[in-house]
Amino acid sequence: MPTSTPPATDALFSDQWLTLREPADHRARDAQLTHAADQWLVRRAATNPAQDTRPFETRRTVVDLGCGSGSNLRYLAPRLQGAQQWRLIDHDAGLLAQARQRCESLASADGQPIHLETDQLSLTTAWQHGLEGADLVTASALFDLLTADALEAMADACQRSGCAVLFALSIDGLIRFHDASGSALYDDDDRFMLAALQAHQHRDKGGGPAVGGEAPRRLRESFHRRGYHIREAASPWRLGPESQPLAEALMAGWRQALHEHLPQQRDRVDQWHGRHLDDLRRGRVTLTVGHRDLLATPADATHPGARA
Template sequence: MIAPEHDRLPAGTTSPQEHFSADWLSLRQRLDGRSRSHCLTGLAAEWLAARPGAHGGPCGIVDLGCGSGSNLRFLAPRLPGPQRWRLVDHDPTLLALARRHAATLRDASGARLAIEARCRDLSPVDDGLLEGADLVVASALFDLVSRPWAEALVAASAARHQALLFTLSVDGDWAFLDATGERLEDDEDAAVRALFQAHQCRDKGLGPALGSDAPAVLAAAMADAGYRVESAATPWHLAAGEPEHRPLAEQLLQGWHDAALEQAPGEQARLQRWHLRRLDGLASGVLGLTVGHRDLLALPPLPARGA
């Protein structure tokens, strides 16, 4: 089975078994950091700070599908220490890059991180994946996985009293924005979005993928497992006419076109016209983009001190 990674091309546009471009990872990292919920990260930090009183030792954190380490770079300086990270990914090149980044990082108190890298698949959900963790994290992963795998992960983490912080899960919403930031909509956009959403649900290696249903499925599984669940909308906003946003916007547009074409190859001419029209709007600075995401934090009850 594959091990999807969070630092990847537009959701649903490629198999997660492929390698992902360093350029794409760089393009999205700053926007990810600006978009994700700092409030939920703060709540996770508070929970970790309280938990060591129950068992002592470093805070154990597992990053599923760590890619080049974007999630690690965001979270490590915002979480209490000492920290012991397990980075999990199937791609040895990206895993090595994540380890190099980790060497420069410090926790919230300024201490170095303890790092373990495991090059493996995300299935099965076993002790080798989750052992020793207080907090399990993943970013932009869950649209690729199946309902059974996601529910198995939540159940296994709940049995171990682990907190979960799953960020930047796509919710299926995207739209073009005008120069004032207002949403634009037409029938062609809606048709392409429907094809894209259908493409997201193809089997990516862990069974039929959740696609845009991922946030709702995760939240329900977390609640059923007894977690206290917090949720926050974390959309990307790429403003019209912003030069720094244009490369990422163009890559997103290309990804949506390619996924729609794979889903409906008989619509090539129509999709090409749509793609060129929207590409021209991005290039001329009259169009921006918004892409919906959601962050989820699941907190188990803290164990009683001395337990």
């Protein structure tokens, strides 16, 4: 399971969970990388004057991989200038319907309408056939679930498209509880449980071991090898009393994952979970879950499809 999703399923995420995490996701994201992506799109449009005469549907095409119920779109679209064509890709038809329903009325940063299309596709199919014409490919909290080979295939597809990428909230493996003074709490039980969680993230979900918390590093290296310019920023969840429902759901997910990974240690897992859950409920600790955001722009931004 990814550390920031409950492990009941690895590929199916309920709208309830996605809604619960959305405020924390939006608070955590790095605003400077979003602004830099917007400025890159503006410059790209300026170097392609033909875009000015095209219908708005073909301008600033943004592909959202694993879009879920549209949280990434709700964050980004109002922060990007210009008319936008969004292609929402997910394997879950119900989540795609939720995304369309909740996002149809969005407008861009300068008040232009957002045009949506939805494609029910697997991720493998998406980067084989779904990135055509993309200016920007984006995703949120996705890549820890994938294999290293899948990341490479995705990076190849982005390179062929000549697009930029903005990937938010990739888990980096950091989990820490903090006391009221802000000092990290990290005893032997924490080390044991968090190492087990990291191992659980890397298990084979079909097709090979998942990259888990290595996702930010692997994404950075993949796009660097393809000549992209890289910018990164930390985007940790910082969960305090205002985020208690999310923290409790997260802890419940970790408990289930640890039961799966450590079946002989259920009592120890339950004691660790109960101790930290009680401290969270009493406001004695806060919880930090590490993520990173990545913006990668091709070296040649003027010719879509050119080798980056």
